[in-house]
Amino acid sequence: MYANDFEYYRATSVAEAVELLVSNEGAEPMAGSHGLLPRMRTGEEAPPVLVDINGIDGLRSIEETEAGLSIGALTTHAEIARSELVQTHAPALAVAAQAVGDIQVRNGGSIGGNLAHGDPRADLPAAVLALGGSVSVTGPDGSSSIDATELFHGDFKTEVGDHEIVTAVEIPVAANTASTYVKYRNPLSGYPLIGVGTWVQTDDGGETIEAARVAATGNLVRSMRLEEVENALIGSAVDKSTIDAAVAEAAVDEELYRQDPQASAAYCNHLLAVRTAEALDTVLAIETN
Amino acid sequence: MSKQEITLSVNGATHELHVEPRTLLVTALREELGYTGANVGCETARCGACTVRVNGDAIKSCMQFAVQLDGAEIETVEGLAEDGNLAPLQAQFQAHHGLQCGFCTPGMLMTADTYLKDAENPSREEIREAIEGNLCRCTGYHNIVDAIEATLTEGAPTNE
Ligand SMILES: Cc1cc2nc3c(=O)[nH]c(=O)nc-3n(C[C@H](O)[C@H](O)[C@H](O)COP(=O)(O)OP(=O)(O)OC[C@H]3O[C@@H](n4cnc5c(N)ncnc54)[C@H](O)[C@@H]3O)c2cc1C
Ligand code: FES
Ligand code: FES
Numbered sequence: 194m195y196a197n198d199f200e201y202y203r204a205t206s207v208a209e210a211v212e213l214l215v216s217n218e219g220a221e222p223m224a225g226s227h228g229l230l231p232r233m234r235t236g237e238e239a240p241p242v243l244v245d246i247n248g249i250d251g252l253r254s255i256e257e258t259e260a261g262l263s264i265g266a267l268t269t270h271a272e273i274a275r276s277e278l279v280q281t282h283a284p285a286l287a288v289a290a291q292a293v294g295d296i297q298v299r300n301g302g303s304i305g306g307n308l309a310h311g312d313p314r315a316d317l318p319a320a321v322l323a324l325g326g327s328v329s330v331t332g333p334d335g336s337s338s339i340d341a342t343e344l345f346h347g348d349f350k351t352e353v354g355d356h357e358i359v360t361a362v363e364i365p366v367a368a369n370t371a372s373t374y375v376k377y378r379n380p381l382s383g384y385p386l387i388g389v390g391t392w393v394q395t396d397d398g399g400e401t402i403e404a405a406r407v408a409a410t411g412n413l414v415r416s417m418r419l420e421e422v423e424n425a426l427i428g429s430a431v432d433k434s435t436i437d438a439a440v441a442e443a444a445v446d447e448e449l450y451r452q453d454p455q456a457s458a459a460y461c462n463h464l465l466a467v468r469t470a471e472a473l474d475t476v477l478a479i480e481t482n
Numbered sequence: 483m484s485k486q487e488i489t490l491s492v493n494g495a496t497h498e499l500h501v502e503p504r505t506l507l508v509t510a511l512r513e514e515l516g517y518t519g520a521n522v523g524c525e526t527a528r529c530g531a532c533t534v535r536v537n538g539d540a541i542k543s544c545m546q547f548a549v550q551l552d553g554a555e556i557e558t559v560e561g562l563a564e565d566g567n568l569a570p571l572q573a574q575f576q577a578h579h580g581l582q583c584g585f586c587t588p589g590m591l592m593t594a595d596t597y598l599k600d601a602e603n604p605s606r607e608e609i610r611e612a613i614e615g616n617l618c619r620c621t622g623y624h625n626i627v628d629a630i631e632a633t634l635t636e637g638a639p640t641n642e
Contacts, residue, residue, distance in 0.1 A: 195504060196504045196547075197504065198502065198503070198504055199503055199504060200503070201486060201503035201547075201549050203549075203552070223550070226545060226546055226547060226550060227527065227545050230545055230546075230547070231526060231527070231545075233504075234525070234526070243503070245549070245550055247550055269539075271539070294527075294615065295530070295614045295615025295616075296540060296593065296596075296597070296612060296614075296615055297527070297530060297533055297540050297541055297542045297545075297593065297615045298527060298542070298545075298615065300536075300539040300540060300541050301527075301541050301542065301545055301546065
């Protein structure tokens with residue numbers, strides 16, 4: 194099926210993009226189109242106006258800031274996956290970006306689009322949630338920041354306003370931390386059936402977990418933090434029994450899973466526990482047997 | 483909707499064309515400009531038959547609107563051969579029977595050619611991963627991996 198016909202505008206600045214969104218009823222920004230185009234093909238979306246933001250300078254970079262990393266919204270998954278800065282300071286994000294689709298898709302899709310799309314199956318949200326990230330947005334009233342925990346409403350809806358452009362993704366960086374992302378691919382779609390992002394911070398001796406964030410994505414209604422798992426980790430010793438106790442909490446209520454005849458909630462919860470264990474083994478560097 | 487005027491550089495030749503905004507890159511290449519190398523298989527970015535290079539990166543041309551690529555440098559399979567001679571990778575596909583029906587081949591070649599530009603001593607497993615976005619219904623992939631591996635180790639096929 195053809196995509197719907199639409200009016201096309203190319204913005205050369207964030208201000209111009211916002212202006213075009215405000216002045217055109219129903220207009221949507223377009224980055225890599227790898228999220229939009231498949232849905233326009235099936236008729237799930239039919240935006241009358243698309244504002245192409247690919248021509249905006251300065252949105253495609255990975256920079257170190259005082260707080261951590263700032264990643265421009267148009268940076269592609271492939272660029273993030275091969276960035277030494279991201280590999281070093283935000284490994285969960287590098288691993289998640291590398292887990293997206295295949296090389297052509299990683300060259301096509303952008304981090305801003307991946308997060309703003311609000312696809313509950315997307316990989317990057319679990320990494321950004323685990324890393325405590327946020328997105329910078331600019332709209333008619335100026336710029337602001339949206340914490341990742343506020344971002345994902347499920348069903349392709351996000352906290353990003355209709356007239357707002359995501360300009361960057363901010364990832365805080367701190368000492369004594371480790372993070373990773375573990376994906377169990379849906380063999381048909383390539384998207385995660387379950388993906389788990391994990392971040393931990395220990396004391397200087399590496400003996401006690403001082404802070405932890407764990408997030409899941411995939412067959413869920415939206416990408417989300419798993420607070421029970423986090424609570425089982427925080428304040429506990431870095432050892433196998435802590436991981437066991439945390440993994441025992443890695444389950445999500447049935448109504449938070451999407452209906453999927455091929456993957457029941459019980460099956461997904463099993464995958465969730467196994468991937469959480471794998472992720473925690475990696476970040477706490479504990480050998481399993 | 484009103485047509486847009488765009489400029490595409492394809493294999494070094496500059497083309498100006500008028501397209502509807504919803505025209506896919508692969509449609510513009512095939513139907514407007516006659517570059518029929520990129521094939522249309524799934525049209526959902528799964529099969530990779532439509533893979534071309536855009537500003538140096540392998541991309542599925544069914545997943546981009548042509549208007550998004552105004553001013554871009556596109557390379558298609560037609561640009562691989564030089565002076566009518568198959569490029570080493572193409573010759574290795576021939577030598578190793580890396581194709582049967584050939585439908586996947588243009589996309590497979592563009593993905594592999596892009597990968598080879600900075601691959602260092604990859605394992606067969608890594609080569610398979612590099613072409614995971616390209617499906618082949620005929621060969622079972624072994625011969626394709628052989629051809630890519632041979633291009634790395636010996637360049638063009640040596641005459642036997
Ligand atoms: C075959 C295929 C396989 C895929 N596999 C995976 C996978 O395994 N895992 C995964 O996570 N993803 C996967 N994706 C999705 C893809 O990687 C992109 O992340 C996704 O398409 C969105 O990025 P985009 O740049 O293409 O955004 P677009 O498609 O251009 O936009 C998506 C949405 O976000 C909005 N938007 C985009 N950029 C901005 C911005 N800067 N500010 C505000 N709003 C914005 C648009 O208006 C639109 O609503 C796959 C896609 C395809 C086609
Ligand atoms: S036709 Fe583009 S990936 Fe199949
Ligand atoms: S040779 Fe027929 S699909 Fe690959």
